[in-house]
Amino acid sequence: MIAKKGDWVRIHSILMEAGNRATGVPADTSNVPYELWDKGFLISDKAEIGEEVEIETITGRKIKGTLLETNPSYGHDFGEFIPEIILIDKQLKAIMGGLAQ
Amino acid sequence: MNNNYLKLMKRKNEIMKKSVGIDYSLFESGSIAFDYEAMMEKVGYSLDEIRKIQEETGVGNTPMYELRNLTKLARSLAPTGKGAKIFLKDEASNPSGSFKARRAATAVYHAKKLGFTGVIAATSGNYGAAVASQAAMRGMNCIIVQECYDSEGKGQPEIIEKARKCEALGAEVVQLSVGPELFYTFLKLLEETGYFNASLYTPFGIAGVETLGYELSQQMIDHTGKNPDAVVITNAGGGNLTGTARGLIKAGADKTEIIAASVNLKGLHMASDRDFNKKSFTTGHTGFGIPFTTVPDRSDVPRSAARPLRYMDRYVTVNQGEVFYMTEALAQLEGLERGPAGNVSLAASFVIAQNMGENQTIVVQETEYTGAGKHIQPQLTFARNNGIEISLGNPIDEVPGKTIILPAHPSIIKVLDLDLDKLRLSLIKNSLKEINNENYKNLTDKDIKFLADETKSSIKTVKNFIKDIAL
Numbered sequence: 001m002i003a004k005k006g007d008w009v010r011i012h013s014i015l016m017e018a019g020n021r022a023t024g025v026p027a028d029t030s031n032v033p034y035e036l037w038d039k040g041f042l043i044s045d046k047a048e049i050g051e052e053v054e055i056e057t058i059t060g061r062k063i064k065g066t067l068l069e070t071n072p073s074y075g076h077d078f079g080e081f082i083p084e085i086i087l088i089d090k091q092l093k094a095i096m097g098g099l100a101q
Numbered sequence: 102m103n104n105n106y107l108k109l110m111k112r113k114n115e116i117m118k119k120s121v122g123i124d125y126s127l128f129e130s131g132s133i134a135f136d137y138e139a140m141m142e143k144v145g146y147s148l149d150e151i152r153k154i155q156e157e158t159g160v161g162n163t164p165m166y167e168l169r170n171l172t173k174l175a176r177s178l179a180p181t182g183k184g185a186k187i188f189l190k191d192e193a194s195n196p197s198g199s200f201k202a203r204r205a206a207t208a209v210y211h212a213k214k215l216g217f218t219g220v221i222a223a224t225s226g227n228y229g230a231a232v233a234s235q236a237a238m239r240g241m242n243c244i245i246v247q248e249c250y251d252s253e254g255k256g257q258p259e260i261i262e263k264a265r266k267c268e269a270l271g272a273e274v275v276q277l278s279v280g281p282e283l284f285y286t287f288l289k290l291l292e293e294t295g296y297f298n299a300s301l302y303t304p305f306g307i308a309g310v311e312t313l314g315y316e317l318s319q320q321m322i323d324h325t326g327k328n329p330d331a332v333v334i335t336n337a338g339g340g341n342l343t344g345t346a347r348g349l350i351k352a353g354a355d356k357t358e359i360i361a362a363s364v365n366l367k368g369l370h371m372a373s374d375r376d377f378n379k380k381s382f383t384t385g386h387t388g389f390g391i392p393f394t395t396v397p398d399r400s401d402v403p404r405s406a407a408r409p410l411r412y413m414d415r416y417v418t419v420n421q422g423e424v425f426y427m428t429e430a431l432a433q434l435e436g437l438e439r440g441p442a443g444n445v446s447l448a449a450s451f452v453i454a455q456n457m458g459e460n461q462t463i464v465v466q467e468t469e470y471t472g473a474g475k476h477i478q479p480q481l482t483f484a485r486n487n488g489i490e491i492s493l494g495n496p497i498d499e500v501p502g503k504t505i506i507l508p509a510h511p512s513i514i515k516v517l518d519l520d521l522d523k524l525r526l527s528l529i530k531n532s533l534k535e536i537n538n539e540n541y542k543n544l545t546d547k548d549i550k551f552l553a554d555e556t557k558s559s560i561k562t563v564k565n566f567i568k569d570i571a572l
Contacts, residue, residue, distance in 0.1 A: 015277075015286065022106065022282050029280050029374040032252035036286070037276040039268075059219060059242045059273045061294070074265045076258045076474035079482030084493050084507050088429050095511070096170060096434065099177050 003049075003070045007042045010072040011055055011065030038063060039072060106285055113288060117403060120291045120298035122215050125403040133532050133544065134551035135404055137411075141347075145308035145406075148351055151207055152312055158238045160206045161312050163194040165320040168465075170434040175454045178512045185330065185457035187450055189465040190317055193439050197234035197270070198227065198470025200313055200341060204301060205231035207309035212297035213239050219296035223287040223401060225249065225260045226337075226384045226442075227469055232299050233270035243272040244296065246287050250278050251377045258483050259383055259442070262474030279377045284401065300402045301340055307406035310344020311351060317464060318352035328354035330461040331453065333446040336361035336416070337389040339397060339409035345466055346412035358414045362449035363390035365418040365517065366501045379502035381421050381484045385445045390416075391519075395527040410521075410528055410556050417516035419448040420496040422506040425477050426514065427451055441477055443469030452516045481505065525556035529566050 003009055016022075016034035040055030043062065047053045053067045118124060128140045146154065155161045168187040176184030195202035205222075209232065212220050219242030222232045229245040236243035245267045250256045256276075264274045275290065277283050291298055300306065314332075321329045332349065334342045346359045364386040369376040371388040380386065394416070397405045424441055427448040432438040447465045454463050473479065485491055490504045495513050499506040508514050529552050544567070552563045 016106070016282060021280060022285070025280055025282075026370055026373045029372055032278070032374050034280050034282050035250070035252075035278040037250070038273070040273075057273045058268075058271070059244055059294070061273070074261065074473075076261045076265070077479060078473055078476060079258070079479030080485075082478055082481045082485075082491070084491060085429055085477065085481075087493065088426060088507060089433050091510070092174075092430055092433050095174065095177070099173055 003042050003047050003067060005042055005045050007070045008039065008072070009042050009053070009055060009070045010037060010039045010068045011053060011063070012037050012068050013065035036065070037068070038065065106282070109285060109288055109292075112292070114403065116288050116292050117298065120296070121300060121303055121402060122297075123303065128404065130545070130547055133536055133548040137408065137554070140404065141304050141308065141406060145304035146207060148311055148315060148348070151308055154210045155203060155206045155309070155312060158206055158235055159196050160202045161195070161316060163316070164191045165189070165317070165324060166191060166435070166437070167324065168435050171430065171451060172454070174434065174511060175451055176459070179455035182459055183455060183457065184459050185454040185461040185463045186325070187454050187463055187465065188321065188324070188329070189437075189447065190313070190320075190467060191437070192313070192467040193443065193470045197231040199231065199443065200310065200467045201226070201228040201231035202234065203309040203313055203344075204228065204306040204340065205235040205299065205309070207305040208232070208299040208303060209235035209239055209241065211305045212299065213241060215297065217295075217297035218242060219244065219294060220299040221246065221287065221290055221294065221296045222299040222301070223283060224301065225263065227263065228301055229263055229272070229274070230266040230270060233267045233272035237271045242296065244275060244290060244294065245272050246275045246283060246290065247277065248279060248283050249276040252278060252374050255378055257378060257383055258474035258479040262472060279372065279374045281372050287401065298401070300400065301338055302400040302402050302405040302407050304406040307340050307344045307347075310341060311348035313466070314345040314348020314354075315352045317345070317466065318349055318354040321462065321464065325462055328357050329464045330457060331358040331360055331463045332466050333360045333362050333450045333453065333463065334466045335385040335443065335445040336363050336409060337384045337386065337393065338400065338407055339393045339405070340407035341467065342409040343407045343412060359412050360449065360453065361390070361409060361413050361416040362446045362516070363387045363418050364424055364445050365420050368500070369502050376502060378483070378487050379489065381480050381489070381505060382424070382442055385442050387418055391524070395524055396531045408555060410524060411554060412557065413521065416519040416521055416524065417449050417453070418519065419445060419452075419514075419516055420499040420506065421501065422496045422499055423448045423508060423514045425481065425505070426508050428477050430511070437468070438471055440469040440471040440475045441480060443467050448514065449516050452514055525558055526566050526569070528556055529563065530570055533567075533570065
């Protein structure tokens, strides 16, 4: 997929390599890189996913990173059905029904 | 370690001074003590000024609900004659969906007044949306810096939702992987942009919450003819508790018991990549609550205006399963669907009310907005997908990071009291560490008085604590 100049894109960059993190960071965190994600308008004429690009963010900052995706969207939702919750609802209604009488 | 990192961290104080416009040295004594009240007075705004500032952007004056059905349920579980009336201040009604709008309102107003063109805040919480919302209203640029993903690129649905909301309100969201280096990125952005540091912990931010306490007192007097007997406040960084308590005192509610409540996340390390997605609460938990209570100055400004141990009468914890349960109960029984993180104080209040008299009142001091990601179903789904075992049972058996136990019956919801004296002792120890004073003989009367104020204790108690530490 090719992104064009002016497309709204998401980029990623590594700010600190694994093993080169700040002192006092727990070992599991120290063993992974320190990473950044941001969004903006593509400045270069065109680019492939995975290419190093420059973008202009919504506040007008120019930053560089690896192109991840164009027209990024949100994937979060209301999750899956949690069966325990409907049992809570049923029990609460039963208790309150008993109190009303 | 990275050379640029160390160089930038060395310029920390200089960057801070420029980006918050406060010379904190004016309030320092050179020893442990610093003049907290002078800082709040000289740098902050008066209650009347803040009410005006917040009115301009529609912040505050949120409704107070009497939770009649939850009160009825609590009384059915309480000993005869027990069961305080439970009230709830619906802070979700603020423009950005939480009480944080109050903090952001004063910070952004102040930034604009000082001539800044933009604001930056480091937060994965509701404060981001609050700053973004206020910045939009006042025509300023806004950058929110979020700790968001673990090393597999997985993020809590709640944090993703907050990023979405910030962007919806016009902000740039800089997302980071887990780690305290967030502070480095934050400093770098402040230096690069010259924007205002809309820290949660400045005097104007905390003073912004005073209106919450003040309104709460007035509303309770309107509803019941008297101030509440207890107010329960979700505690993380301490600003919510500090501001609300100060507002209550200013309203004359100096007999009201101030109870802090946090979700118990014992055993989970806050800077750990592995633990990051093992928790189901990203704020309002003990991982922030306890360190910020005992070392208030660990925040992103040299002297934090949030000093919760000055105001706290009691500190309880509840488990994740209990908060999820009460979130569901609030929706089912009171018709109020709100976000889980804001319901920590609700879960605690439900239990505490059962040990208070029927003629007494207790106030749940906040709620927060809910929506995709920031809701009991997606948060429990995320936990389940991360290997957390979810079941109905006794929440006392819950192990943070391993299980979430939803109470099998409302009667088994309990609070656990933290030992306030231990926290006080810990604060004093931490303060002494700061000055590297091994025999503690050079402490001034001012230092002792300061430590007494910091811990809501007498001079005598502080002296005894210090004696104990010296031993």
